Amino acid sequence: MISKKLLIIFIFTLYFSGILAQTVTCKQVIGYYPNWQWYDRAKLVNPESIMYEKYTIINYAFFSPQTDGSIDQTDTWADDNLLLGEPIWYPTEGHDFTTSIIYLAHAENCKVMASVGGWTLSNNFPAITADPAKREIFISDCIALIDSFQFDGIDIDWEYPGFAEHSGTTADKANFTVLMQELRNALNEHETLTGDEYMLTACFSADPLKMENIEYSNLIDILDYFNMMTYDFSGTYDAIANHNSPLFAPAQGDPEWNLDRTFYNVTTVHGVPADKVNLGVAFYGRSMTGCSGLFGSHSGSANTVLFAADEGTPLYFNILANIDQFTYNWDDQAKVPYLTNGPDNTFVTYDNEESVRLKGEYITENEAAGAIIWEITGDYVETTPGSGVIGSTPLIDALNEGLCTEVGINNPTESEIKPLIYASSNSEINVLVAMEKSRLTVYTINGVKVYDNKLKKGLNKIILQNQKPGVFLFVVQTSDFLYSERVFIE
Numbered sequence: 001m002i003s004k005k006l007l008i009i010f011i012f013t014l015y016f017s018g019i020l021a022q023t024v025t026c027k028q029v030i031g032y033y034p035n036w037q038w039y040d041r042a043k044l045v046n047p048e049s050i051m052y053e054k055y056t057i058i059n060y061a062f063f064s065p066q067t068d069g070s071i072d073q074t075d076t077w078a079d080d081n082l083l084l085g086e087p088i089w090y091p092t093e094g095h096d097f098t099t100s101i102i103y104l105a106h107a108e109n110c111k112v113m114a115s116v117g118g119w120t121l122s123n124n125f126p127a128i129t130a131d132p133a134k135r136e137i138f139i140s141d142c143i144a145l146i147d148s149f150q151f152d153g154i155d156i157d158w159e160y161p162g163f164a165e166h167s168g169t170t171a172d173k174a175n176f177t178v179l180m181q182e183l184r185n186a187l188n189e190h191e192t193l194t195g196d197e198y199m200l201t202a203c204f205s206a207d208p209l210k211m212e213n214i215e216y217s218n219l220i221d222i223l224d225y226f227n228m229m230t231y232d233f234s235g236t237y238d239a240i241a242n243h244n245s246p247l248f249a250p251a252q253g254d255p256e257w258n259l260d261r262t263f264y265n266v267t268t269v270h271g272v273p274a275d276k277v278n279l280g281v282a283f284y285g286r287s288m289t290g291c292s293g294l295f296g297s298h299s300g301s302a303n304t305v306l307f308a309a310d311e312g313t314p315l316y317f318n319i320l321a322n323i324d325q326f327t328y329n330w331d332d333q334a335k336v337p338y339l340t341n342g343p344d345n346t347f348v349t350y351d352n353e354e355s356v357r358l359k360g361e362y363i364t365e366n367e368a369a370g371a372i373i374w375e376i377t378g379d380y381v382e383t384t385p386g387s388g389v390i391g392s393t394p395l396i397d398a399l400n401e402g403l404c405t406e407v408g409i410n411n412p413t414e415s416e417i418k419p420l421i422y423a424s425s426n427s428e429i430n431v432l433v434a435m436e437k438s439r440l441t442v443y444t445i446n447g448v449k450v451y452d453n454k455l456k457k458g459l460n461k462i463i464l465q466n467q468k469p470g471v472f473l474f475v476v477q478t479s480d481f482l483y484s485e486r487v488f489i490e
Helices: 035-043 076-084 101-106 125-130 132-149 172-194 259-269 316-325 353-365 394-403
Strands: 007-010 028-034 057-065 071-073 086-088 094-096 111-117 153-157 199-205 225-229 277-282 286-288 327-331 336-340 347-349 370-374 390-392 420-423 428-433 438-444 449-455 458-463 470-477 482-489
Touching (some): 035 076, 057 153, 071 132, 076 101, 132 172, 225 370, 259 353, 277 353, 353 394, 428 470
Parallel strands (some): 153 199, 199 225, 225 277, 277 370
Antiparallel strands (some): 057 071, 086 094, 336 347, 428 458, 438 470, 470 482
16 A cells, blocks of 8 residues: 655745656746757767656647658657667667657657758748648648657648748638648547647747737647747847847847747737747857957858857857957847857857846736747756866856746645545555646656656546556646656555
């Protein structure tokens, strides 16, 4: 039977000791992992080094839509290693799934979604969405991705409906909704076959003009989340140097181009509920040479010498490695840092721990769903550059700190959400939950998942099949809360 002395750990200040080291995630924390970054820094950020406990979802990027509607992998070698696990060559060829992103993320209650599209892979979306036959192929391949790799859903990154440079047309606005509805219907049907739940999300531009090409009101009941790309607001493509991802409008530049205004536009102007909106956080910066400073002119080129590894668009760890060559500045109006007086008069716009934490606090105070991160590898900082040893992840830690502020949030009390877990016999365990849409996952002391299923509100009878006596970790999770008990079963 279950010991009466249960170790109860409540997740607002939780670290799972021993079994699962878990960082607090009080909101949705969705981190993009691009498959090409697996090769960077001698594969420093790999399936076994990713700190899944710091995210709620990993969006694996990208899969490529083809002209006929099918979906291709962009790097089969990387995808198979990352998603199926390390290769096994003998005695039979295969993969060790326990070394895959999917397996390791799921062991930490982190979902993994397949992200389809991206900036360079969006040209075929207009033709696909306009053709029922191509949509059918596309949707079938989305389901195949889920089945092949055990993804938890699909993230559509079409950049952007109606965008002429990527073959966009005026028909994209309605066709995008049609594709999303048909894909949602297919995911619902697949749920009935597998018993699992599958999420559907999409990325959206923060540009108010591009927002006009989206039927937001028709998508509210279709999408789980609207992921707003609140970055790339400025770069070498602009006449003056400005911020890549300001929280608030800076003193100069387009007053619409900032996180705060984007949130207003998507929620107030377009009517998307705040709790369905994830706001973008950049773990990278942009460089401009020949620049006199913030709001100054520049050469129109990035510094591809100093930041050669990132082609002039440096990830955060690369900014830190070179920050001593610059003068540090803080824009207290926009709430972001910037660097000046670098080699070749380089200006760098970026985010640091303080600006990321403030974005997290903003998300919490405005009761948004959470944040999306482009992209997570930029935050894995080595003890010294080139050491191959991860020393810290300062940005994700600062973001989670901001997301866990209590300002403006009316959280249920522990007693209101705490499940009751007790035994009715040696083999049967009762789990009583008071909240809708919760899920139970059970792990052994070695972190092996032995049970994973949805819970209904009220009493649930659980049987752990073929398990020896010992300590098990029971994790009950909803969209907003995580609760765990370590339970000894005789």
